[in-house]
Amino acid sequence: MQDVVIKTDKLTKRFGDFVATNAITLEVYKGEIFGFLGANGAGKTTAMRMLCGLSKPSSGNAVIAGYDVYRETEQIKKNIGYMSQKFSLYEDLTVLENIRFFGGIYGLTNQQIKTKSEELIARLGLEGEAKKLVGSLPLGWKQKLSFSVAVLHEPKIVFLDEPTGGVDPVTRRQFWDLIYAAAEQGVTIFVTTHYMDEAEYCNRISIMVDGKVEALDSPTQLKRNFKVSSMDEVFYQLARGAKRGD
Amino acid sequence: MHAVKLNNLTKVYGKEKSVAVDNVSLTVEKGELFGLIGPDGAGKTSIFRMLTTLLLPDGGSAIVDGYDIVKDYAYIRSTVGYMPGKFSLYPDLTVEENLSFFATVFGTTIEENYHLIKDIYIQIEKFKHRRAGKLSGGMKQKLALCCALIHKPTVLFLDEPTTGVDPVSRKEFWEMLKRLKQQGITIMVSTPYMDEATLCDRIALIDQGKILSIETPENITRSYPDKLYAVKAENMYALLKTMESYEHAASSYAFGEYAHVSFREAISEDTVKRYLQDSGLSGVELRPIDATIEDCFINLLKK
Amino acid sequence: MKQFITFVRKEFAHVLRDRKTLLILFGMPIMQILIFGFALTNEVKNSAIVVIDYAQDEASQKLISRIEASRYFEVNKLSTDHHQIEESFKAGKVKLALIFPQNFYTDLMHQNKAQIQIITDATDPNTANTLTNYVTAIIQDYQSDLNQSASLPYRIIPETKMLYNPQLKSVHGFVPGVMALVLMLVCVMMTAVSIVREKEMGTMEILLVSPFKPLLVILSKAVPYLILSLINVASILCLSVFVLDLPVNGSLLLLFAESTLFIITCLTIGIFISVRTGSQQVAMLISLMGMMLPTILFSGFMFPIENMPKVLQLVTNIVPAKWYYIIVKLIMIKGLGFSAIWKETLILASMTLFLLIVSLKNFKIRLA
Numbered sequence: 082m083q084d085v086v087i088k089t090d091k092l093t094k095r096f097g098d099f100v101a102t103n104a105i106t107l108e109v110y111k112g113e114i115f116g117f118l119g120a121n122g123a124g125k126t127t128a129m130r131m132l133c134g135l136s137k138p139s140s141g142n143a144v145i146a147g148y149d150v151y152r153e154t155e156q157i158k159k160n161i162g163y164m165s166q167k168f169s170l171y172e173d174l175t176v177l178e179n180i181r182f183f184g185g186i187y188g189l190t191n192q193q194i195k196t197k198s199e200e201l202i203a204r205l206g207l208e209g210e211a212k213k214l215v216g217s218l219p220l221g222w223k224q225k226l227s228f229s230v231a232v233l234h235e236p237k238i239v240f241l242d243e244p245t246g247g248v249d250p251v252t253r254r255q256f257w258d259l260i261y262a263a264a265e266q267g268v269t270i271f272v273t274t275h276y277m278d279e280a281e282y283c284n285r286i287s288i289m290v291d292g293k294v295e296a297l298d299s300p301t302q303l304k305r306n307f308k309v310s311s312m313d314e315v316f317y318q319l320a321r322g323a324k325r326g327d
Numbered sequence: 328m329h330a331v332k333l334n335n336l337t338k339v340y341g342k343e344k345s346v347a348v349d350n351v352s353l354t355v356e357k358g359e360l361f362g363l364i365g366p367d368g369a370g371k372t373s374i375f376r377m378l379t380t381l382l383l384p385d386g387g388s389a390i391v392d393g394y395d396i397v398k399d400y401a402y403i404r405s406t407v408g409y410m411p412g413k414f415s416l417y418p419d420l421t422v423e424e425n426l427s428f429f430a431t432v433f434g435t436t437i438e439e440n441y442h443l444i445k446d447i448y449i450q451i452e453k454f455k456h457r458r459a460g461k462l463s464g465g466m467k468q469k470l471a472l473c474c475a476l477i478h479k480p481t482v483l484f485l486d487e488p489t490t491g492v493d494p495v496s497r498k499e500f501w502e503m504l505k506r507l508k509q510q511g512i513t514i515m516v517s518t519p520y521m522d523e524a525t526l527c528d529r530i531a532l533i534d535q536g537k538i539l540s541i542e543t544p545e546n547i548t549r550s551y552p553d554k555l556y557a558v559k560a561e562n563m564y565a566l567l568k569t570m571e572s573y574e575h576a577a578s579s580y581a582f583g584e585y586a587h588v589s590f591r592e593a594i595s596e597d598t599v600k601r602y603l604q605d606s607g608l609s610g611v612e613l614r615p616i617d618a619t620i621e622d623c624f625i626n627l628l629k630k
Numbered sequence: 631m632k633q634f635i636t637f638v639r640k641e642f643a644h645v646l647r648d649r650k651t652l653l654i655l656f657g658m659p660i661m662q663i664l665i666f667g668f669a670l671t672n673e674v675k676n677s678a679i680v681v682i683d684y685a686q687d688e689a690s691q692k693l694i695s696r697i698e699a700s701r702y703f704e705v706n707k708l709s710t711d712h713h714q715i716e717e718s719f720k721a722g723k724v725k726l727a728l729i730f731p732q733n734f735y736t737d738l739m740h741q742n743k744a745q746i747q748i749i750t751d752a753t754d755p756n757t758a759n760t761l762t763n764y765v766t767a768i769i770q771d772y773q774s775d776l777n778q779s780a781s782l783p784y785r786i787i788p789e790t791k792m793l794y795n796p797q798l799k800s801v802h803g804f805v806p807g808v809m810a811l812v813l814m815l816v817c818v819m820m821t822a823v824s825i826v827r828e829k830e831m832g833t834m835e836i837l838l839v840s841p842f843k844p845l846l847v848i849l850s851k852a853v854p855y856l857i858l859s860l861i862n863v864a865s866i867l868c869l870s871v872f873v874l875d876l877p878v879n880g881s882l883l884l885l886f887a888e889s890t891l892f893i894i895t896c897l898t899i900g901i902f903i904s905v906r907t908g909s910q911q912v913a914m915l916i917s918l919m920g921m922m923l924p925t926i927l928f929s930g931f932m933f934p935i936e937n938m939p940k941v942l943q944l945v946t947n948i949v950p951a952k953w954y955y956i957i958v959k960l961i962m963i964k965g966l967g968f969s970a971i972w973k974e975t976l977i978l979a980s981m982t983l984f985l986l987i988v989s990l991k992n993f994k995i996r997l998a
């Protein structure tokens with residue numbers, strides 16, 4: 082039996098009459114790449130916020146990395162990494178300064194930060210850029226750097242919110258190489274994306290429609306269940322019936 | 328006459344003289360649906376802003392609808408339609424107010440060109456008293472398109488209209504574009520999504536300000552130089568790692584559930600399968616495939 | 631023209647639908663008037679004053695004991711040293727000095743009149759004025775007591791000397807000051823922010839790529855704020871007349887005409903800021919730091935210009951609010967007509983013209 086690192090049970094969030102996330106029940110395993118898909122406004126962001134301990138659920142339960150989302154949000158935050166397309170790094174700090182800052186936030190010792198940043202810079206091939214401002218790097222590099230910073234403190238789970246939007250296809254694949262490498266080391270990856278080919282890279286995916294998880298399986302199995310040849314069509318069949326937008 | 332013609336168009340920014348658009352030349356025919364395909368930072372937005380007279384080029388020239396983008400900017404402004412990348416409507420005005428405001432600004436009325444936007448507008452008409460800021464992503468985009476169309480533009484410039492929009496809304500949006508094309512409007516659209524390229528009549532692949540290729544999508548994929556295979560195995564990451572160290576493999580990268588691989592020389596499928604199985608991979612599948620636009624783009628980037 | 635009207639209507643919709651803006655727009659002037667009108671006209675209690683009694687006679691002793699008895703003052707008696715007064719003033723220890731001349735009583739009895747000197751520290755004109763009024767009231771009290779038993783009326787003539795701020799600027803001057811402040815805030819900040827907001831939202835891009843003249847975009851932004859500001863002027867005047875009993879002595883029409891001129895000045899500054907900045911925060915910061923602060927510091931409304939070093943006095947000349955403040959004071963308080971303010975009006979008008987030319991020069995019909 083695999084280790085379960087994310088376990089939700091009928092996790093629900095209401096805003097007044099509006100049920101943003103409706104009784105989500107799912108399990109994500111250690112070292113798994115889990116794709117979290119849904120149309121705009123399906124409730125992905127709300128669900129992700131609850132899983133990161135940023136917002137309290139209205140009802141239901143969830144245990145993240147062994148901690149309860151109601152009572153142990155501080156522990157959750159220590160054990161997860163987060164990266165989104167919008168917020169990544171400080172553009173007016175250098176690569177090294179960013180690494181040092183985020184390392185410091187997560188309580189790494191100076192020695193740890195030093196070895197880790199050397200490692201990270203070598204892995205990304207950024208030796209020449211370590212002292213350059215992040216703002217001057219191309220988008221693809223920023224995203225890769227941002228991901229590496231998100232896993233700097235060796236979190237159990239990394240949440241990625243549309244990490245590859247607008248990045249060229251080559252860099253996008255290099256980004257996924259990083260994700261695979263992290264998963265290989267036992268880090269669980271929880272990722273949202275609008276690229277359906279990226280959904281295929283995941284071990285399992287869930288598709289949310291109008292606040293509910295309507296499908297949850299491996300990409301191959303989903304295609305088989307819906308009797309279609311691509312994830313695009315699976316998504317289209319499910320989300321076409323969506324009533325609400327964001 | 329061409330609807331849009333760029334002649335060595337160049338744009339340079341800042342003190343560092345970073346070249347955003349580098350000697351771009353291309354033509355768009357009347358009634359064509361032309362796609363500008365490339366990642367963020369490729370220079371798509373700069374090209375659009377120059378063509379819509381918002382920026383002055385630093386080199387070269389361009390003609391839109393027969394008029395020069397620098398000299399005849401006033402004419403071009405009254406005739407083209409433009410939808411910027413960001414949602415650019417007034418969030419505190421209602422759907423109807425936004426539409427009628429832009430109609431008036433362009434010296435027309437909603438009624439006059441209703442036939443053009445009808446297909447799209449009826450989808451959001453039931454929300455016409457709702458403020459634009461409260462609409463969903465897909466709805467906003469439809470409203471923005473209506474506003475860009477309301478004055479019956481001869482050329483429509485759409486800068487990344489589908490970025491950040493879910494696949495269902497994206498599909499709907501492209502269907503709307505096809506219908507507009509049938510009405511004879513020239514459309515120039517940019518997108519970072521490679522899979523949308525095949526929906527255009529012709530496309531220009533662009534990266535770092537330079538045009539990589541201009542062709543019909545079919546011709547681009549047909550001209551892919553190598554034989555391409557789709558390879559699959561139980562463990563994708565292990566497959567990619569194994570391929571990387573395979574001496575016969577020229578390139579390999581993940582593509583959906585498969586890895587796309589090309590080889591340095593003609594090689595039998597069995598040889599490859601055997602190699603993979605010997606490397607400890609299970610569930611190996613291998614079959615020749617046609618290249619997609621994305622394969623071509625990756626190939627062009629590697630040069 | 632129809633386009634222009636549509637545009638203006640749109641601007642009104644923006645303003646009227648944003649509760650926060652509305653509150654700032656109309657709540658702020660009322661708040662400021664009330665704060666300046668009530669909270670700051672403080673009653674003065676137990677102020678330290680100095681008495682120099684050269685007379686040392688019956689009348690002076692009686693008056694001093696009356697003043698001592700009043701709850702407004704705390705009397706420090708200084709025998710005769712004149713020089714110490716100034717030092718005490720400089721140290722801020724006393725607010726007022728009362729000086730009895732020699733032969734105070736004799737003069738009063740024999741010539742039926744006597745002088746008394748009141749010196750105040752007028753850097754805080756409100757307090758100075760209040761204290762002087764209190765002292766004079768006590769002196770008049772004493773004088774009328776004397777007169778009850780006398781055939782010929784005795785007169786004590788207080789000679790008041792305002793130290794540091796002889797014209798006693800800013801007493802009741804806060805209404806013109808608040809008007810300048812509010813107009814500055816509303817016109818400069820709101821216009822700048824609303825234009826820059828269109829840049830930030832990306833709507834400016836669409837508007838530029840339209841047959842609508844870019845200049846009209848800017849002008850139609852100014853119209854609603856002109857109207858709203860005039861409403862503000864009207865409401866401030868109403869408050870001042872009906873709540874604070876401070877009448878408009880001069881021509882109301884002239885006052886509105888001059889206000890319109892100043893509003894246009896401010897709008898031009900707002901437009902200038904907006905063409906040079908790209909984000910709402912920067913526009914807001916420049917409006918506040920670059921415009922509000924000089925208005926408060928250098929218009930003469932809070933701090934008397936006469937007390938400033940010469941260099942700063944020169945600086946005040948380029949602050950438009952200073953001229954508007956003078957104009958409003960002359961019309962409202964002194965009740966003077968156009969002949970008295972044509973010079974200030976001319977200065978303000980040329981500033982506006984200059985700013986208008988500069989902003990039009992900087993105005994771009996393209997992005998960046």
